Amino acid sequence: MAKIIPFHAVRPAADKVSLVTSRSYEEYSAAELASQLDFNPFSFLHILNPAYMNQQKAGLEKRFKLVAQKYRDFKSEEILIREEKPVMFLYHIHSKTRDFIGIIAGTSIQDYQSDVIKKHEDTLQYRVELFKDYLHQTGFNTEPVLITYPDDEVLNQWIGLKRQSNPLYEFSTTKKEKHTLWKIDSDEDLAFLEKQFDAIGNVYIADGHHRSASAELLYEEDKGTGNDHLNYFMSFLIAESNVRIYEYNRIIRDLNGLSKTDFLEALGNHFWVKNKEQELWKPERKFQFGMYLDGEFYALQLKDENSFTSIADRLDAQILYDKVLHPILGITDLRNDERIDYIPGNQSITTIKEVVDEGDFEIGFMLFPTEISEIKSLADNKLIMPPKSTYIEPKFRSGLVVYEI
Template sequence: MAILKPFKAVRPTRDKANLVVSRSYHIYSKEGLEFRLKNNPYSFLQILNPGYKYDQEINGKKEFNLVRNRYLEFKDEGFFTQDNTPNFYLYKMITREHTFIGIVGATAVEDYEKNVIKIHENTLEKREQLFKEYIDTVGFNTEPVLLTYPRNNILDELFLDIMKERPEYEFSTTDRIAHHVWLINNEDILNTIQNEFTKIDSLYIADGHHRCASSALLAQDYKQNGQFVQGISQNYFMSFLIPEEDLKIYEFFRLVKDLNGLSKKEFLIALDEVFTIENCGLQPQNLKQLHHFNMYLDGEFYQLHLRSRYQEFNNTLDTLDAQILYNLVLQPILGITDLRNDKRIDYLPGNKTIVELKNQVDNGDFKVAFGMLPIDVNQMKRIADEGLQMPPKSTYIEPKLRSGLTIYEF
């Protein structure tokens, strides 16, 4: 059974919500970040980038303390308010291609530790520790972990009824995404939602593995230091939960800076051992099945079809095209062993166009690029159920939520 609790969110006042919310700060270009910091004093980016006030780059513990100070200033100035009673928050996001409807609530560290909340991706210890220190210092989290659950008709009907009422927030952002948020504080409805989640055996992390791991580490610290209190906020973390088939999963393109000392002909010969190779010339072809790959090299597009003798797999992870590409190309031919830290490889989300991929190779930044079909949610679940982890950057998953719309205080 999965635990989901309402909480008292800190959130922007209705008149400032569209000005406060931001995407994750690392998504912005340097110029875009500068523009928003200069022209929008209400942006949550002002909190996340406290050094801007002093025209200085600040890192580490000093930065975390300043983030905390800037957050408290926003509260003191009345930009934020905190709900008096615990709520769930129904969130509807409408993009040009998709509509996402889910619920924001507090999920349990205990469920993460007991594998009720299941992972499919490895985390880096250094990032876990850094984020743990960050949330312990600043005292809040504003980016929900994205979790998915099997579709539930009772919840679907309940959410449709709630959405007949006027939302607390209703605004659009400059990327043409409409945002709607409803507060849920009716006791009967809160109990119904919680009861329905107790019937769910497993939740799956779609995005936010490091945030889950860091929250678990913080809760462990409290226990070891004798500060553990049953039910306190450190035992939970904020999550956004949506039905699993509503996720939009993209692939990541792989871009590699060189051919590991091989000539173009030598590289193609090495690939020929593993794939049948089709030269598509200047026109890329859509992939139609798994274990087929697009490649762009020296001004031409290719399709690589995995030879049948390499299609004997031991587990679900081995069937993933991202894993196949690593096992048969990136590691043995191109010499890339560390997909997270090797500076010779980079990644481009699959929601970008093939033109953007082509341009990055044509301008000389990279020598070769690879594309593949995205995985589906069932593959992701099977990998988590088998206790396996995908290679990094195996999935680019939407929705991507805004920072600053609901804030979870520790």
């Protein structure tokens, strides 16, 4: 039974919302970031990067304190305002190709610890501790954990009715996305949502494993302080059929000393290899892999699809590692080996071709996207995915809703 709660959200003033909210800090190029910080005084990026002119001179602790101070400045100037009573939100993202809609609410640390909220990715301890320190120093988080729940017809009907009411915000971005936010503050609606999620049972983290792990670590360290906000973390809850799962494609810098002929021959031990020449070919189903090498595309079909006993071993990302990346190309550490890099599957495969043709990388591999059923099966069996297996949308805009700790 999944517990969700309303919370005293902080959000932009209505007349400034399109100026305040931003994409994830990491998505901006240096030029884009500089432009936003130079010409948009309302951008939430000023909070996330308060020392941008002297970033190299600010240590982490000092930078986190600057973030906290800038956040307080935005509140004192009423660029950001705090809800008078606990609320939830309904949030809709519309792009040229996809619509996403879900509930923004607080989710329970206790549910996270008891595996009501299920996980499928491993975390890096240094990243967990770093973000925990960030939360401790700044006292807020604007990056919700993306959580999926099984499709629920009653909840879908409620969402459909809520969308007919007047929204709190409705604005567009330079990425040609339309964002709509409805405030949920009536006792009746809040009680309905809490009851509905209580009946759903297990929910699954789609994106944000490090953020949820950091929230748990902060809770364990500070739970004796009497701060009830530590008992929850902000989540964006979305029906599993509405989540978009892309693959992460791999690009490799060299063939590990092998000639092209020897490499193709080694592939033949486990794959049927077909030269597609200049056809922009990508996998059409599980157990198929695309490859770009020496100006040509190849289709790789796994020869033995029935040789796996483990759910994790059947993952295409794991198969590519076990059959190609590790034994043939000599890559052992998918997170830290400088010979490998990743391109999310929402980018065209021509991106892989361009990167390889430029010469910094020698070969690219395209994977078939992981199914939500595979992710759930892994989580149910307490198994984890290989690093960089999935790129999941939607992505949340920074500064749209803030959870204070």
